[in-house]
Structure formats: C-alpha cells, structure tokens
Amino acid sequence: MAEDKVEEQQWGRVLICGGMNWASNGRKERPPNSASDLLSPVILRSLSNIKITKLITGPSANYAVVLDIFGAAYIFGKPPSPSLATSPDGIISEHAPIKISPSAVGLPKGAKFVSGAAARGHVLLVDDQGGLWGCGNNVVGQIGLPVTMLINQFTRVTGPWSKDPEVKIIQVSAGHTFSLFLTSSGQVFAAGSSECGQLGNGKTGERIIKNGKVAYDVESPARLIQGFEKRKIVQIASGNQHSLALDEEGYVYAWGYAGYSRLGLQDQKDRLVPTLVPHFAGNNIASRAAEILCGPTSSIVVNRQKMFLIAGKFKLTGDGSTGQPYTYFKYIQDSKYSLFLDKTFRANTVQSIVMACKVIKASCGGCTHFLTTPEGDGVMTVGFGQGCLYGELGLGPDVGKSATKPVKIEPLSGVDVIDLAGGAFFSLFLARPDAALSELDRYPEHIGSPTICLACNEEKDDDPMECEKCDSPYHPECLTPPLSEPPEGEWFCPACESQADAGPDDPFEPLSIDGPKPKKKSLTKPPSSVERASTPKSFSSPKPESVRSNGSKGTPARTPTGKRKADSESVHGM
Numbered sequence: 154m155a156e157d158k159v160e161e162q163q164w165g166r167v168l169i170c171g172g173m174n175w176a177s178n179g180r181k182e183r184p185p186n187s188a189s190d191l192l193s194p195v196i197l198r199s200l201s202n203i204k205i206t207k208l209i210t211g212p213s214a215n216y217a218v219v220l221d222i223f224g225a226a227y228i229f230g231k232p233p234s235p236s237l238a239t240s241p242d243g244i245i246s247e248h249a250p251i252k253i254s255p256s257a258v259g260l261p262k263g264a265k266f267v268s269g270a271a272a273r274g275h276v277l278l279v280d281d282q283g284g285l286w287g288c289g290n291n292v293v294g295q296i297g298l299p300v301t302m303l304i305n306q307f308t309r310v311t312g313p314w315s316k317d318p319e320v321k322i323i324q325v326s327a328g329h330t331f332s333l334f335l336t337s338s339g340q341v342f343a344a345g346s347s348e349c350g351q352l353g354n355g356k357t358g359e360r361i362i363k364n365g366k367v368a369y370d371v372e373s374p375a376r377l378i379q380g381f382e383k384r385k386i387v388q389i390a391s392g393n394q395h396s397l398a399l400d401e402e403g404y405v406y407a408w409g410y411a412g413y414s415r416l417g418l419q420d421q422k423d424r425l426v427p428t429l430v431p432h433f434a435g436n437n438i439a440s441r442a443a444e445i446l447c448g449p450t451s452s453i454v455v456n457r458q459k460m461f462l463i464a465g466k467f468k469l470t471g472d473g474s475t476g477q478p479y480t481y482f483k484y485i486q487d488s489k490y491s492l493f494l495d496k497t498f499r500a501n502t503v504q505s506i507v508m509a510c511k512v513i514k515a516s517c518g519g520c521t522h523f524l525t526t527p528e529g530d531g532v533m534t535v536g537f538g539q540g541c542l543y544g545e546l547g548l549g550p551d552v553g554k555s556a557t558k559p560v561k562i563e564p565l566s567g568v569d570v571i572d573l574a575g576g577a578f579f580s581l582f583l584a585r586p587d588a589a590l591s592e593l594d595r596y597p598e599h600i601g602s603p604t605i606c607l608a609c610n611e612e613k614d615d616d617p618m619e620c621e622k623c624d625s626p627y628h629p630e631c632l633t634p635p636l637s638e639p640p641e642g643e644w645f646c647p648a649c650e651s652q653a654d655a656g657p658d659d660p661f662e663p664l665s666i667d668g669p670k671p672k673k674k675s676l677t678k679p680p681s682s683v684e685r686a687s688t689p690k691s692f693s694s695p696k697p698e699s700v701r702s703n704g705s706k707g708t709p710a711r712t713p714t715g716k717r718k719a720d721s722e723s724v725h726g727m
C-alpha cells in the first residue's frame with residue numbers, strides 16, 4: 154500500500170446530527186422530537202476510526218454515502234435500493250454502515266470511488282478511472298440505464314462519452330427524476346425525465362398518453378446537453394428539479410423548473426436549455442462565480458470574492474419564502490456583511506464581519522444551509538434554515554431547531570470542519586481530529602464494553618484508556634509496544650486501529666453493541682437479547698453503573714487525560 158500517497162489526502166471524522174429515525178424521518182406520523190434526534194453534531198462512533206475523505210448526501214436524501222481514503226464507500230440510512238438495506242424496514246443502521254469496495258462492483262484493484270450524488274430515490278458514484286455507478290429508482294431512466302423500476306445494486310452506467318477512452322466522468326449531480334454527468338472534457342450529459350427542461354435539451358416532450366395522462370420524453374442513456382460546445386464546464390449542481398453549471402471563466406448557467414424563481418433569472422419561466430445567469434456574467438471577473446450549489450428549491454453561488462448569494466425559496470416565512478422568493482441572486486438580507494451580523498455572535502466576530510465573509514465550504518440540505526468561514530486559525534461553521542424539525546442544524550439542545558438568519562453553530566466551536574453535507578433530515582460534518590473534536594460526544598454515547606483491561610485482565614491503580622470507537626479498556630503499559638502515558642487526542646484499541654488500516658477490500662466490522670469480545674474471561678454482562686434486537690433505541694439507554702469501567706462513580710469514562718466532557722462545563726472561552 155502506498156502509505157505516503159494515502160496520507161496526503163485530506164480526511165476527517167464524521168460528525169452527525171438530526172433525525173436518526175430513518176424509517177419515519179419526514180413522515181407526518183412521526184412526532185418531531187423523537188428520542189433518536191441528535192440536536193448537536195456528535196462523532197459517529199461506527200465510522201470513528203475510518204479516515205473519511207468525502208461526504209455524499211443531498212437535500213432530498215434520507216441516507217448518506219461516505220468515502221474513505223482507500224476509496225471504499227459506506228452507506229447508511231434509508232438507501233435508494235431496498236436490497237442494500239440490512240433490516241426488514243429497508244434501513245441500514247448508522248451504527249452498522251455497509252461497506253462497498255470498488256472491487257465489489259468489479260473495478261480493478263487500486264481503483265477508488267471518489268465522488269457521487271445522492272437524490273431522493275437514486276444514488277450515483279464516480280470512480281477514479283472515470284467510471285460511473287448507479288443504484289436505485291430508474292423508472293424514468295434517471296440513472297442513465299435502460300428504463301426499469303429499480304436498479305438493485307451499484308451498476309456501471311455508460312453513455313455516449315464511453316466511446317472515447319480519453320473522456321472520463323469527473324462529477325455527477327442528481328434531482329428527483331434526472332441526473333447530470335460532467336466529463337473531463339467539460340461537457341455535460343443528462344439522463345431521465347425532461348418534464349420541466351431538466352435535461353437541457355430544449356424540449357419537455359410533453360404529450361397526452363392513454364386515459365388523459367401526460368407523459369414526457371425520457372432520455373436514457375444520457376444525452377449531451379446542447380449549448381456548451383464552446384464552453385468548458387467545470388462544475389454542476391442539481392436541486393430537486395433544476396440545475397446549475399459553472400464554466401471555467403466563472404459564468405453560471407441555469408435550467409429546469411423555475412418555480413419560486415429558483416433559477417435566479419427573475420421570473421418563473423422554466424428554461425429548457427442552459428441559460429446564462431446575467432448576475433455572474435459581468436466584466437468584473439471578481440463578481441463571477443467560484444462555486445455553485447443547489448438547495449431543493451433554491452440556487453446558490455459563491456462568487457470569486459467568496460461571497461454567498463442565493464436565489465429562489467429557502468425559507469418558510471418572510472423574504473426568501475414561497476410568497477417572496479429571491480427572484481435573482483442576492484446576499485442574505487441584501488447586505489454585503491449582514492451574513493455575519495447576527496446578534497448571537499456579533500460579540501466575538503467583529504473582525505470577521507469586516508474581513509471574513511469568505512465562504513470556504515458550503516452545503517444545503519432539505520431545510521439547512523451551512524458554510525464554513527475563517528475564524529482565527531481555524532474555521533467557524535455557520536448555518537441557517539427554517540422548518541428544521543429534527544435538529545439537523547445542530548444548534549444544540551438548549552436553543553431552537555431553526556434559525557432564519559445565519560448563526561454560528563456553537564456546538565462546533567473550535568472544531569476544524571473541512572467538509573459538510575446537508576441531507577433531507579440530517580447533516581454531516583467532516584472534522585479533523587484534534588482536541589476540540591475530542592470534546593464532542595460520541596454517538597451512541599454509551600455502548601457495552603468490557604470493564605477491565607483487555608490485555609492484562611486485571612484491575613490496577615491507574616485507569617485504563619478507552620478506545621474512541623468501541624470503549625475497550627487497555628492500560629497504556631499493556632499495549633504492544635507499551636505506552637508510557639496515554640496519547641494526546643484520539644486513541645483506538647488494536648482491533649479498531651487495524652480495521653482502520655485494513656484497506657478497501659477487507660470487510661467492515663459494524664459497531665458492536667455488545668462491545669468486542671474480551672480475550673480472557675471478563676465480568677461484562679452482555680446486554681439481553683431484547684436490547685440487542687431493538688438496535689438504535691438500545692443505544693440511547695445509558696450504560697448501567699455496574700458495567701461502567703474505571704470505577705469512576707458514574708463520571709463518563711474516557712481516557713485518563715480527562716478530555717471527555719465530564720459535565721456541561723465548556724472549555725471554549727467564548
């Protein structure tokens with residue numbers, strides 16, 4: 154394994170918040186405030202030892218795919234294909250993501266999944282050989298495969314570009330009934346239903362079929378979008394029913410459904426072909442676009458000054474809502490600096506108001522909008538969104554779940570967030586391991602684990618360290634090689650450590666509720682079979698006092714460095 158090369162990639166640990174009750178997320182009968190909602194971002198324990206490079210979900214996706222440094226994919230939530238699910242209700246528990254290695258779909262050894270897109274009913278992955286893989290609903294050919302109800306497993310998608318071995322797919326985006334594929338040559342292909350012009354081919358193909366029903370043209374395999382012949386497109390983005398493209402000169406094109414003026418073209422006329430957005434077409438190069446993204450009913454552009462502009466509907470009330478959408482691209486509140494003028498952090502970010510309206514990363518979920526912006530040596534994570542029911546904004550337990558104006562995500566204070574991804578009812582953050590990250594709770598907070606050192610099986614005066622992932626206790630001196638003192642920051646037990654470096658083809662061991670099997674006899678009493686059967690819920694019940702390690706009288710156990718937040722005391726001096 155080319156270890157050096159692997160280490161160069163930027164990676165982090167997965168944080169998650171929002172609705173974890175995948176089967177009922179978004180359903181009316183589900184009471185908001187369910188016990189399984191996570192109101193603050195927490196470390197997803199099941200993947201806490203895996204070096205993650207990419208988060209893939211979307212405003213309508215009730216599931217996520219994350220990629221690791223070896224190019225393997227991990228899926229959890231309610232996957233677009235029931236045959237991927239691991240439980241009868243069609244769910245993959247976030248505590249036991251399924252791992253899909255590139256070789257499992259037939260890619261050669263060493264190939265990696267590198268990016269993807271997650272729509273409501275279908276998911277796409279791109280590999281580093283330029284290949285494309287799809288799975289899920291394909292009833293209008295939205296995956297780019299011949300029309301069929303469902304593509305059960307990740308299946309190779311080819312198209313007109315496949316004829317030229319030099320041309321590779323480098324990015325994908327997806328809405329409800331369509332997908333876009335961007336090639337290395339800067340051209341865009343579209344597959345699926347053209348009902349509102351989403352395919353950018355100049356027509357919807359609307360016609361009456363039997364019984365007065367209306368049908369639309371379907372393109373599958375994908376077809377080249379016309380109009381970009383002389384342009385090199387470098388980025389694509391899709392909302393539920395519309396898309397944006399960005400070319401290398403910073404021009405933005407919008408097409409598809411225009412309800413709520415989501416195309417930012419000042420009207421609600423659907424565009425059947427990619428249409429230049431005048432706002433970013435000026436002579437001033439600084440005002441052109443650097444990044445594009447789409448909310449479900451909105452469009453967002455980060456311009457070359459790193460400013461955040463939005464068009465369409467992104468709120469439930471007031472400006473930016475159904476009755477008063479932003480008909481063209483505007484700064485939030487129409488003022489250059491207002492994005493950072495919210496009272497909740499005016500006190501500590503006076504400097505950022507003046508100098509740092511700079512968006513580093515941005516993402517949209519179903520109701521959420523997130524961005525990171527420089528703060529001191531690190532980043533501040535900012536979010537806004539109205540109508541968030543499940544804690545997906547991650548504002549914390551003691552505040553509202555929604556924010557109509559951008560606010561600092563306080564629970565992420567000091568955490569080095571390197572990527573973010575909003576899902577339909579939950580949010581993911583990718584954070585570099587450091588002291589601030591170690592302050593965050595893990596999820597589930599408590600799991601069953603042995604109580605005494607797995608190496609020596611003896612009680613000693615000093616407390617054993619506990620593995621970040623599985624809570625297995627080890628004395629520093631009992632490790633091979635022995636440690637003189639507990640390491641700073643993250644520590645993983647030998648089993649979790651070796652799994653982290655196992656590579657793409659090794660099976661992924663899900664987080665064990667019972668904890669790892671001790672090498673010798675242990676006093677740990679395994680949870681009852683009833684507890685085991687009710688997977689996610691049993692996690693939320695606190696670990697009984699009797700099985701808590703360290704004999705620490707109920708203080709949350711962690712490494713002896715005491716970094717685990719023992720109570721609500723904050724170490725952030727803000």
Ligand SMILES: [Zn+2]
Pocket residue numbers: 606607608609610611627628631
């Ligand atoms: Zn020991």
Ligand SMILES: [Zn+2]
Pocket residue numbers: 620621622623624625645646647648649650
């Ligand atoms: Zn472990």
